Amino acid sequence: MKHIPVLLQESVEILLSGQSKPSGCRVMVDATFGGGGHTRRLLELGGKQLDVVAIDRDPAAIARSASLKQEFAARFRLLSGNFADFDLVLDEAGVGTIDGLLLDIGLSSFQLEEGERGFSFQADGPLDMRMDPAVGRPAAAVVKESDCETLTRIFRDFGEEPYAAAIARKIVAVRTQKPLLTTRSLALLISEMVPDYKQSRRHPATRVFQALRIFVNDELGALEKVLQLGLERLNSGGRMVVIAYHSLEDRLVKSYFREAAKGCICPPRVPVCGCGRVSRVKILHRSGLRPQPDEIERNPRSRSACLRAIERL
Numbered sequence: 001m002k003h004i005p006v007l008l009q010e011s012v013e014i015l016l017s018g019q020s021k022p023s024g025c026r027v028m029v030d031a032t033f034g035g036g037g038h039t040r041r042l043l044e045l046g047g048k049q050l051d052v053v054a055i056d057r058d059p060a061a062i063a064r065s066a067s068l069k070q071e072f073a074a075r076f077r078l079l080s081g082n083f084a085d086f087d088l089v090l091d092e093a094g095v096g097t098i099d100g101l102l103l104d105i106g107l108s109s110f111q112l113e114e115g116e117r118g119f120s121f122q123a124d125g126p127l128d129m130r131m132d133p134a135v136g137r138p139a140a141a142v143v144k145e146s147d148c149e150t151l152t153r154i155f156r157d158f159g160e161e162p163y164a165a166a167i168a169r170k171i172v173a174v175r176t177q178k179p180l181l182t183t184r185s186l187a188l189l190i191s192e193m194v195p196d197y198k199q200s201r202r203h204p205a206t207r208v209f210q211a212l213r214i215f216v217n218d219e220l221g222a223l224e225k226v227l228q229l230g231l232e233r234l235n236s237g238g239r240m241v242v243i244a245y246h247s248l249e250d251r252l253v254k255s256y257f258r259e260a261a262k263g264c265i266c267p268p269r270v271p272v273c274g275c276g277r278v279s280r281v282k283i284l285h286r287s288g289l290r291p292q293p294d295e296i297e298r299n300p301r302s303r304s305a306c307l308r309a310i311e312r313l
């Protein structure tokens with residue numbers, strides 16, 4: 001099992017080209033360590049003048065860090081925590097301001113392929129989906145305990161599922177006789193509602209699984225917090241790179257960056273600025289970067305990725 005880092009060259013190049021400290025040691029944070037692919041490349045190309053502090057909320061990711069620790073010693077540190085608590089996690093580790101931040105959000109191939117984690121409808125396992133299995137409610141509990149309106153809202157808001165209400169009604173109708181405790185039982189229930197799904201490109205459970213995962217891990221809430229806290233911590237000239245894999249996340253990142261880039265909003269006829277608003281960031285690559293066809297061919301999981309980046313002014 002292996003995770004192939006997405007938009008690796010592009011993201012690392014953008015981060016290392018920041019000019020926060022033309023001389024002296026720089027500190028960058030990889031807040032989504034996963035398999036350590038981006039962290040490794042940053043350490044390799046950044047040289048002795050770069051330290052990387054990585055974060056992950058998944059204990060299985062933390063356990064994968066031994067070889068990097070051995071190879072890069074004090075230049076590399078891995079912290080266990082949720083990036084929603086960015087300040088707390090970094091403060092506790094004594095990290096001050098930073099010169100770069102990478103967020104490669106979503107799941108690693110390790111998480112997706114491990115049936116026991118319950119993220120994938122392709123591998124049977126307990127319907128769990130928690131990135132940190134010690135925190136929060138597993139997806140099976142959400143499916144068992146939520147009323148029909150709540151389930152509809154989860155599937156619609158986080159999965160953009162057109163049959164959200166019908167799927168929620170079906171779940172509520174069957175769950176008393178047949179508890180939905182495994183990924184396969186939920187995927188089967190959904191596919192039975194769409195009998196001719198084999199003709200379509202995507203499995204009909206794709207959106208519902210995405211929605212439950214986002215809800216269980218409060219992924220959009222965490223992203224909103226880290227964007228804000230990360231920007232506060234970036235030194236001037238430092239850069240933030242975010243790689244998102246679906247439109248909900250990408251929209252959030254795009255609008256946060258646009259808002260932060262907005263300068264004075266006084267009407268043009270006002271001779272002197274009264275709003276006091278100044279741009280806090282410069283947007284790099286305005287329409288985002290997407291993987292080239294050869295990357296998608298090598299790594300089909302990269303196909304939906306969109307990279308957005310800013311530089312702190």
Ligand SMILES: C[S@@+](CC[C@H](N)C(=O)[O-])C[C@H]1O[C@@H](n2cnc3c(N)ncnc32)[C@H](O)[C@@H]1O
Pocket residue numbers: 003004005006031032033034035036037038039055056057058061081082083084104105106107108131222
């Ligand atoms: C797509 S993977 C990152 C892969 C990594 N860039 C690499 O190349 O190996 C995303 C990782 O971020 C972690 N993650 C997602 N949300 C998180 C959060 N709120 N706090 C901390 N880690 C999170 C996941 O557990 C997962 O390991």
